Amino acid sequence: MLRQRILEDLKNTAKDLGYPSNDIFLSIPQNSSFGNYTSNMALQLAKLESSKGKQSVPPSAKQNGSAIKVANKILEKFGKPDYLEKVEIAGSGFINFFIKDSELVKNANNSDILQKSTKTSKVLIEYGHVNPLKEVHIGHLRTFILGESLCRIYESLGHTVFRANYQGDIGLHIAKAIWGIKKLGLPSQELCLKKKADFLGRAYAKGNKSYEEDSVCKKEIDKINIGLYQKQPELQEIYQLARSWSLEYFEPIYELLGIKYDRCFFESEVFETGKQIVLQNLGKVFKESDGAIIFPGEKHGLHNRVFITSAGNPTYEGKEIGLAEIEYDAFDYDKSIHVVASEQEGYFQVVIKAIEFIFPYLKQKKYHLSYGVVDLSEGKMSSRTGNVVTVDDLYHVVCEKVREVMEKGSLGIDQEVVRVVALGAIKFSYLKFSPRPNMVFDLAQSVSLDGDSGPYVQYAFARIQSVLRNSKKQPEAMIETTVLDKQERTLLRQLLYFSETVEEALKLGHPNLIASYLIELSRSYNLFYQECRILESQKQDFRLKLSLEVSKVLKKGLNLLGIEAPDRM
């Protein structure tokens, strides 16, 4: 890799000059006029030197002068390796590196091959978390899409990934739904999945409302809750039936989103273990308080939380303890990532702390990847007011929109392309945002097929496929060095950054970096396509090969976002 080469040469230079070389790194300048890579090491070193020297003379004016002086010294020693066009000092002391065109061209073979991480690990990624008996809506979509993308990014860099889902199939929310089902009366078995899911949603809403408004109902529901934990036979039939309906309803959604879990964990399978472990650690990690068992987070700068209620039921927290053990049994990971909404930040801080006391071997291994909640542009989503957009609703609206556009095109409507483009639009509209801030979901905007969108990238890919189909011969295996046009050089420059963009996305847990990268690459390609004739041009072979390389990167990049690349659209 060219970056590594520059970095190594630079570090050697620093060593020769007696400078510390550990903290040297290269960054990508925003503006291409500052080269392919840039280093601010001279600025850092100047700072070090001035703080080491006489403290009595710290005038800021001198600092820049000395940074440039240091840069000059480095430059002199560094010289100009043969793979570089030039190295120059700019601004207040940046050292900018310009790679030779011929090297950029050489580098562009197999641009989509990612360099594996030097230390690969086993990573459990837990995402999804839709509780049975509830509808899957656009809020849930964030954990699905983000989680799956993370899985793919980890895998692409050589890590082993275990895809886990964890669903709450026991607890008060289930008791509410069961109570609601009893009140509404069980419908016939012949209903389709969607209708069954709708019914369960209504039953939950009814239970939830009554629980808050009617103390008699509340008592009944609390009784059902305890009964479920105790596996009372008279509740089992209806519970198992409702549960199985709900799980059946989830399957096609996972399939639509392209998710294959290695395992789905359920609260019902972990709560007993969780409760036992909490009780075993009573007095050591946990303590009793007002009849409940709590973890005294306040002792650690956090807050207290109830792990077992005074009624003897493990809470969400208590179950998480059981889950921790069972998950690690299933897959002895080096790292586990819980892709869960930001509302749970406080919760995870406390629970992870408790887990580290109980299972010291899990210390520093568990992470909460927090993402912002999804609100509708009309306000907060609420199942009570019916102000909910389900995944199904969204998918159909977007498909309709894609069909509209396709109808006007020359290809006609192709169902498979509609599916791929609609999913591309949806997934991209989530992944182009950085995960943490809350997201305002605007239906009109999410179905947008132009601008910063999945279809924009897919279109660039499909365009290239079209060119490749129309070319009589296949691109050469090696690109030959030629005099480069501006647009060609821009593309080569961007191909150079693919690998490090993916690394950065993994490091930060921000797939949006890849999304931005793909948009820019597509934009550059579209401009190239506009300005540079490919077929039957003097540079046909080179441009075909360049197009091919771009398309490989687009395809791979989209794949990391969980998006397919259609050959035509």
Add this chain to the structure above:
RNA sequence: GCCGUUGUAGCUCAAUGGACAGAGCAAUCCCGUCCUAAGGGAUAGGUUGGAGGUUCGAUUCCUCUCAACGGCGCCA
């Protein structure tokens, strides 16, 4: 009350402590003999909520402040 997150162009959002804060949408104008116009170009749009501080250099780090949202013992 305590803890946390968020605040960037009219709207939706980017930006490992770096150089001139970038995109898309919306607006105005332009590009069709030719490989996919779901495309391309141009113009306009900003005191990065506010005030201090650290730094050669701050949207980014620190303090204070304003606003919105979230969390804080028997829900998940």
